[in-house]
Amino acid sequence: xxxxxxxxxxxxxxxxxxxxxxxxxxxxxxxxxxxxxxxxxxxxxxxxxxxxxxxxxxxxxxxxxxxxxxxxxxxxxxxxxxxxxxxxxxxxxxxxxxxxxxxxxxxxxxxxxxxxxxxxx
Numbered sequence: 001x002x003x004x005x006x007x008x009x010x011x012x013x014x015x016x017x018x019x020x021x022x023x024x025x026x027x028x029x030x031x032x033x034x035x036x037x038x039x040x041x042x043x044x045x046x047x048x049x050x051x052x053x054x055x056x057x058x059x060x061x062x063x064x065x066x067x068x069x070x071x072x073x074x075x076x077x078x079x080x081x082x083x084x085x086x087x088x089x090x091x092x093x094x095x096x097x098x099x100x101x102x103x104x105x106x107x108x109x110x111x112x113x114x115x116x117x118x119x120x121x
Contacts, residue, residue: 002033003120006059006088008079014067017095021065024116031117052079057086061119064092064105071100080105091119 009018025034043051052075056062062083070076080102083090090106093116101108109115 002035003061004059005034005120006056006062006079006083007034007065008062008076008083009065010067010070010073011075012073013069014065014095017065017067021063021093021111021116025120031113032120034120048075049078049082053082053086056082056088059088062088062090062106063119064090064102065095066092066099066101066108067095068098071102076102 007018007021009015022034024030025032056079062079064070064076064080080090084104090104092102092105092108093111094108095111109119
């Protein structure tokens, strides 16, 4: 069964990380699949928040990719807030050694096959 995952990431610094997780899920050897429900481009603030809320509400999980500056990314912090308001499960995935956990954004996992498979199955 495919999980509907909203991938939350630092748009200015970590788009490549988001592309990696989506690409990894498409690998034929991948133990999981992901439907990418994240927003693809920048939006006006009011439009962005409305679209983000709609997509987060329809997701099974919000996956926060923790890069070097994610903890300061205003969009990520808003997405975490929306997910909490909507009662959507959150997890944080460590993408590199230099990260800070985001409060109220779920348990932190290392990025590896076993963890992703367990989270997404």
